[in-house]
Amino acid sequence: MSYQFDFLAVAxxxxxxxxxxxxxxxxxxVACIAGLLIGIVGAVCRAWQLRPFNTLFAVYVExxxxxxxxxxxxxxxxGLPTLGIDIAPDSAAMLAMVxxxxxxxxxxxxxxxxATPKGQIEAAQALALKRWQIFLHVVLRPALLRVxxxxxxxxVIVMLGSAVCAQISTEELSYAASLIQSRNFRAFETYFxxxxxxxxxxxxxxxxxxxxxxxxxxxxxP
Amino acid sequence: xxxxxxxxxxxxxxxxxxxxxxxxxxxxxxxxxGGLIILALRLAHRPALxxxxxxxIEVFQGTPLLMQLFIVFFGLSLGGVExxxxxxxxxxxxxxxxxxxxxxxxxxxxxxxxxxxxxxxxLALNRYQQMRHVILPQALxxxxxxxxxxLVQVVKGTSVASIIGFVELTKTGxxxxxxxxxxxxxxxxxxxxxxxxxxxxxxxxxxxxxTLHVAR
Amino acid sequence: xxxxxxxxxxxxxxxxxVLKGVDLTVRQGDVVTLIGRSGSGKSTxxxxxxxxxxxxxxxxxxxxxxxxxxxxKALQQLRLQVGxxxxxxxxxxxxTVGENIMMSPRVVKxxxxxxxREEAHALLAKVxxxxxxxxxxxxxxxxxxxxxxxxxxxxxxxxxxxxDEITSALDPELVNEVxxxxxxLAQEGMTLIMVTHEMxxxxxxxxxxxxMHQGKIHEAxxxxxxxxRPQTPELQNFVSAVM
Numbered sequence: 001m002s003y004q005f006d007f008l009a010v011a012x013x014x015x016x017x018x019x020x021x022x023x024x025x026x027x028x029x030v031a032c033i034a035g036l037l038i039g040i041v042g043a044v045c046r047a048w049q050l051r052p053f054n055t056l057f058a059v060y061v062e063x064x065x066x067x068x069x070x071x072x073x074x075x076x077x078x079g080l081p082t083l084g085i086d087i088a089p090d091s092a093a094m095l096a097m098v099x100x101x102x103x104x105x106x107x108x109x110x111x112x113x114x115a116t117p118k119g120q121i122e123a124a125q126a127l128a129l130k131r132w133q134i135f136l137h138v139v140l141r142p143a144l145l146r147v148x149x150x151x152x153x154x155x156v157i158v159m160l161g162s163a164v165c166a167q168i169s170t171e172e173l174s175y176a177a178s179l180i181q182s183r184n185f186r187a188f189e190t191y192f193x194x195x196x197x198x199x200x201x202x203x204x205x206x207x208x209x210x211x212x213x214x215x216x217x218x219x220x221x222p
Numbered sequence: 223x224x225x226x227x228x229x230x231x232x233x234x235x236x237x238x239x240x241x242x243x244x245x246x247x248x249x250x251x252x253x254x255x256g257g258l259i260i261l262a263l264r265l266a267h268r269p270a271l272x273x274x275x276x277x278x279i280e281v282f283q284g285t286p287l288l289m290q291l292f293i294v295f296f297g298l299s300l301g302g303v304e305x306x307x308x309x310x311x312x313x314x315x316x317x318x319x320x321x322x323x324x325x326x327x328x329x330x331x332x333x334x335x336x337x338x339x340x341x342x343x344x345l346a347l348n349r350y351q352q353m354r355h356v357i358l359p360q361a362l363x364x365x366x367x368x369x370x371x372x373l374v375q376v377v378k379g380t381s382v383a384s385i386i387g388f389v390e391l392t393k394t395g396x397x398x399x400x401x402x403x404x405x406x407x408x409x410x411x412x413x414x415x416x417x418x419x420x421x422x423x424x425x426x427x428x429x430x431x432x433t434l435h436v437a438r
Numbered sequence: 439x440x441x442x443x444x445x446x447x448x449x450x451x452x453x454x455x456v457l458k459g460v461d462l463t464v465r466q467g468d469v470v471t472l473i474g475r476s477g478s479g480k481s482t483x484x485x486x487x488x489x490x491x492x493x494x495x496x497x498x499x500x501x502x503x504x505x506x507x508x509x510x511k512a513l514q515q516l517r518l519q520v521g522x523x524x525x526x527x528x529x530x531x532x533x534t535v536g537e538n539i540m541m542s543p544r545v546v547k548x549x550x551x552x553x554x555r556e557e558a559h560a561l562l563a564k565v566x567x568x569x570x571x572x573x574x575x576x577x578x579x580x581x582x583x584x585x586x587x588x589x590x591x592x593x594x595x596x597x598x599x600x601x602d603e604i605t606s607a608l609d610p611e612l613v614n615e616v617x618x619x620x621x622x623l624a625q626e627g628m629t630l631i632m633v634t635h636e637m638x639x640x641x642x643x644x645x646x647x648x649x650m651h652q653g654k655i656h657e658a659x660x661x662x663x664x665x666x667r668p669q670t671p672e673l674q675n676f677v678s679a680v681m
Contacts, residue, residue, distance in 0.1 A: 003300045003301065062421060062424070063413075063417070065374075065420075065424070066374065066378075066416065066417045066420035066421045066424055067378070067413045067416045067417055067420070068378040068379075068381035068382075068392065068416055069378070069381075070381045070382060070384070070385075070392055071381060071392055071395070071409060071412050071413050071416060072413070074392075074395070074396070074399075074405070074409050074412075075405075075406075075409040075410065075412075075413060078399060078405035078406075078409060079405045079406035079409050079410065080406075081405075082404070082405055082406040083406060156284075160284075160285065160286040160287070161286065161287075162286075163286035163287075163288040163289060164286075164288055164382060164385065167385060174286065174288060174289065177289075187292070187296040188293065188296040188297050188300055191289055191292040191293050191296060192293055194289060195285040195286070195289040195290070195293060198284070198285045198286055198289060199280075199281060199284040199285050202283075202284040202285070203280075203284060337524065337526055337528045338528065338530065340490055340524065340528060341524060341528030341529070341530070342530070342542075343489075343490065343513075343517065344488055344490065344517060344520075344521070344522035344524075344528075344591075345517070345521075345541075345542035345546070345590070345591070345594060346514050346517035346518045346542065346546045346594065347514075347542060347545060347546060348510055348514050348546075349510065351545050351546065355541055355545055356530055359532045360530075360531065360532050363532065
């Protein structure tokens with residue numbers, strides 16, 4: 001094989017990659033926060049069996065966990081305009097990520113809530129805590145702490161999955177890679193470097209979430 | 223709806239669904255073999271092999287499946303030989319599946335209490351015999367439910383192969399959407415197709431989790 | 439003649455010096471009981487004898503052979519001679535009672551399933567569980583599981599049997615059925631080294647009692663002397679606390 005690798009051709013496009021990386025981070029941050037909120041609301045509805053929301057959330061969860069993110073994205077971006085709802089690539093990507101992560105978050109947080117030992121709630125009742133106080137301090141916070149590692153993994157998975165958003169021309173990291181390789185004809189090198197950037201981002205994201213989340217949820221503890 | 227009847231569309235999608243199933247199954251079977259190899263390396267008592275397995279898992283769990291497919295696709299064609307999308311898709315998805323299954327299975331092996339290792343060690347079993355007769359049979363049982371659950375991720379993952387040009391369900395849907403100008407209907411049907419494959423698997427995995435969780 | 443010979447044994451767990459020079463001789467047919475407070479090093483000492491714990495200094499010989507090598511082959515050779523019964527039974531939940539007993543001799547020694555089956559039935563009869571051959575471990579009470587664990591250890595025909603607090607995880611009413619089996623083994627001349635909290639049993643069955651304190655053998659002797667006339671204040675305290 002006489003192929004000569006040329007990674008310099010990729011290095012020259014660093015600004016393009018940086019811009020794509022920034023957009024990926026931005027999308028992930030929004031998805032993480034909004035997905036978490038959906039997750040908490042949905043998990044509460046499911047765990048407390050609040051009708052009809054528990055059924056609605058159950059359908060939502062099953063629908064989005066059993067179909068590919070790429071198809072969800074196409075459905076939103078190409079499908080909604082036929083209903084007269086126009087949606088920009090960035091909004092479609094963001095919406096798809098939020099909805100997708102939300103579906104997983106509902107299940108993850110619900111499992112955390114349902115793992116609350118009965119004795120904990122009884123002890124809190126015996127201490128005359130109100131219902132919402134019990135939920136907040138004895139159920140929700142420990143539940144989030146319990147499932148935070150799973151939640152973190154899911155956020156990383158959604159971040160990595162966002163690479164397909166380039167297909168609807170959202171200008172995130174993999175979009176930058178496609179653009180670069182079409183200019184320098186160095187597809188292998190370009191995607192290799194881009195994969196490295198994703199890997200670094202995944203490791204950083206996981207560390208940040210595990211540390212930050214743990215600190216936030218354990219606040220007030222020694 | 224131009225020249226396409228609903229029957230035409232369904233038939234074409236069904237054809238695509240078939241390729242989705244074939245690709246999923248290929249990746250799953252080959253990925254299981256790969257996963258076993260990575261698992262063996264991961265559990266070895268040699269630091270170099272463990273490092274190798276860890277890195278493999280870290281890389282494939284830490285990069286987008288799309289990038290993995292691109293790298294396999296363009297990497298294999300570096301020598302000037304054009305490789306067909308199905309080969310790149312099968313190979314890429316196999317590697318991806320290997321990494322995830324190895325990690326899932328390692329979790330099951332680790333979940334076997336240390337007392338089972340001690341109990342069998344005290345009966346003079348060597349490490350291989352402990353694995354073969356005591357640890358793996360128990361870990362395997364635990365692994366069935368999450369393994370079936372991961373099959374859902376594989377099926378969904380095959381949709382990414384459409385981007386490198388493999389004509390499966392998503393790609394078929396894309397072509398139909400362009401031709402019929404009915405993206406809402408088409409992508410709705412495509413989603414339904416995936417749902418039909420994945421939902422039974424999800425249900426089955428949950429069922430297994432409930433029934434197999436007892437030790438025996 | 440001496441079967442197990444321990445001299446100058448030291449072990450550290452990180453900064454903790456858990457065994458500080460232990461010497462112990464066990465002859466064929468001896469029934470030795472290790473007693474002492476938790477953290478005194480008695481379980482650690484027991485576990486070094488079949489290599490579940492390593493040690494830093496000193497030597498252990500078994501029937502003249504030196505133990506201490508960390509190499510897998512030597513460990514396996516050692517464990518062929520030394521059986522062990524654990525506090526938590528450690529039966530294999532995926533195997534029936536009969537399979538639990540036969541698995542190791544079949545896998546390690548390659549003995550024929552036909553002979554093993556007969557032996558397993560005989561061992562189960564010996565521990566009073568003749569009808570449990572096809573039962574699963576989770577269908578048995580703790581006392582029954584522990585008796586299966588004893589039969590499983592005996593199936594390897596060990597020269598020494600180590601018992602690590604084998605009644606501590608049992609409900610009080612199930613303790614005696616397990617102790618009865620051990621008592622019978624002792625009468626048949628099996629060499630036993632036990633860690634136990636059952637002081638009355640230790641006094642009745644063993645011919646040598648070792649009191650461990652802070653990683654050392656503090657006092658040792660025949661149970662009749664040791665329990666009725668403890669010499670050191672530490673043993674006096676211990677005896678008055680537990681008996």
